[in-house]
Amino acid sequence: MPAIPTDAVRVADVAARIGGSVRGDAGRLVSGVASLASATISDLSYFSGNRRGIQPDKTSAGVVLCQSKHQDALPSGAVLILVPNPQSAFVDVLEWLFPRSEPTKCIDPCAHIHPTADLADDVTVGAHVVIGAGCRIASGVRIGPGCILGENISIGSDTELIARVTVMNHCEIGARCVIQPGAVIGSDGFGLINEQGRWRRVPQLGRVVIGDDVDIGANTTIDRGALDDTRIDNGAKLDNLIQVAHNVEIGAHSAIAGCAGLAGSSVVGKYCTLGGGVGLAGHLTLVDGVHITGMSMVTRSIRQPGVYSAGTPLDTNDNWHKNAARFKQLERIAHRVQALETGLNALRKNDEENL
Template sequence: MQEETSTSLSAAEIAQMLSAPVHGDPDRRVRNVASLSSAKSDDLAFYSGNRRGVHPNQSRAGLILCQETQRHQMPTTATVICVEQPQAAFIDIAERLRPRRPIYAGIDPSARIDPSARLAPGVIVGPLSVIGPGCELADGVEIGPGCILGRDVSIGASTRLIARVTILDDCRVGRGCVIQPGAVIGSDGFGLVMQAGRWRRVPQLGRVVIGDDVDIGANTTIDRGALDDTRIDNGAKLDNLIQIAHNVEIGEHSAIAGCAGLAGSSIVGKYCTLGGGVGLAGHLTLTDGVHVTGMSMVTRSIHKPGVYSAGTPLDTNERWLKNAARFKQLDRMALRLQALESSHPTPPPLSDEENP
């Protein structure tokens, strides 16, 4: 939860912050940030390519950040500052124009804090939150309303739990993390053994250990390890509605989009990306630098960096039904092809479309 306040900056001041030249009125002032399509004359916007059909020369933004090669596309009414990475520069200025300030201060009277918990100076605890025995919260931690921390939870400096976050016993969260509403960290993993005709629960005795500068999206769940820990390393970014099963390891600076599901004991390397809806079967390893596109199902380990895809692209229902029927005939067609090739041992060369 946060309260935002605004200030104003001139084009000259922004250019000085970015070490970039001004094209247009250096005294033009902006008070807010907006998209190119909705910006007004006192707004800052950025352009980094036509991703949504926006025509930048039709924007009413007062100040626009773009690359030098894109300057000719900007409206003549706007002041323009050219930078190498417009979006990154936009973030820098947006943080100055709209500084974040916590909504709460100190400890709300309705919060329940166990006497054995250790809270550093500057910790904020919002209404109706519960801090369990032995918890340790470093300086600058913000616990929003309705959060629950179990026994012996440790949270590093300047980490923020926005609202209704649950972190269960013995879990560790590093510095500078942001955890969005509804996230659950440290719930039991799906460990079951069939015995005498019924499922028996396997004790989940590990922890969840989260590094520094990790983002965890709303309603994402991260299961504790069965014996060893589930680990989310420094700089990893997790979107909303992700399921991380027990003993999963996610490497530094990897990013996972919404609705992905990682089965138990999967290992994702550093600087990997998983698109929305990606599924990982259990006990797989993705090496560093693997990028899996949305809705793909990964059923084997990947040992070479690169971009990987799976699944059938969207088609008309009529053609999809035909292709689905033909898919069931692939084995028979392959056997017929082998028979044909045995009588013609030198097959024709692959076409350009067939050649990987």
């Protein structure tokens, strides 16, 4: 269903806002935004290039943001706003037409705040929030309903905890972060030793330290370090349902998609991306600029930037079973090939000696 802003706006005003040039009727009104597939004549959409399932020539959108090289792919009746980066420009339009509502600066009477907690005057605290002793909450922070903050926690300015976020003792969260519902920050890491067949828990004494401008998705868990800290650097973006184990380090501006799992003491460099379902074994390092495609299992450190993949693509069940059976024969086949190569080299050497 298309989203509808408070008031309709002219194409000329949209173009001026994002620095684009108009091809068509600059006076046309935009009263909604939508995808190319669902947009109507009164909606604005964007096209950033051919992608699977997108048919730009079939759209009914009245206004489309696009690059000049793609304008011929769109219907002649659409008004176009030509920009260098349509997707980024579309986000600019969304932020303009649908600004985030500013909450009323207040503390809900149902919240429980320890007397030693230090909150800035304009902090917003929702219903049933618990804030422990020694917490330091900076200006503009918004703490949504049901959040629980332990003791001696620091939260930087303009950070928002949406709802039901749990932050355990001594953790630090930077400025302008957004943490989605159900996230748990600073729970004990999975630190165990085996003594004569029985598991013994190792005390987890480190913290979680999160930089500025970090996003953390719903139900993502970030464990505290065992002795040193678990660290998430500035600008990192974590999707929903990610497990970050103790002593993991995630570099600045890296992005990790949903259901990824990072085992203890793994290090992810700056500007890395991990696709959905990626698994990192513990005690390994990815250098800056490494990109791991979805569902890959990483079992060794990666020392060169680039794109890496693992796993087998989806196939019919019959073909998969045949290939799985062949996988079991790879070791034997490798030995046979090696033996054949050794034999051929011996024959070649013998022929050369007889010439």
